[in-house]
Amino acid sequence: MFNPRFQADVFSMKKNDLIEVMSVLDIETKEIVFDPLNEVQQVPFGHLNNTWEEFKGSYSLSTLWSFKCEYKDYSGFFIKEGYAKLENDGSINTYFIHQKYRKPIN
Numbered sequence: 001m002f003n004p005r006f007q008a009d010v011f012s013m014k015k016n017d018l019i020e021v022m023s024v025l026d027i028e029t030k031e032i033v034f035d036p037l038n039e040v041q042q043v044p045f046g047h048l049n050n051t052w053e054e055f056k057g058s059y060s061l062s063t064l065w066s067f068k069c070e071y072k073d074y075s076g077f078f079i080k081e082g083y084a085k086l087e088n089d090g091s092i093n094t095y096f097i098h099q100k101y102r103k104p105i106n
Contacts, residue, residue: 032044059094075104
């Protein structure tokens, strides 16, 4: 018997990954980086602020959904967290990832 080839999951967000609706102001207040060494500006998402500004400038709505998505690859589980725009048809095409980390397989 041969072992079947492992198929790594591809990152894709689903509606059940969405956590809560938040306004842009609430997100920016929550995600301010406070660095005691003053190496990072006190702006939302710190070093990722330019990417955040591009993301939030690419749409006209004032609310976004926070999300946490987990998917499996060869060495464990990847977890990505961020904010997504939910389209009128229920699809998620635009998102901003601010955390990505691994969780080992138990």
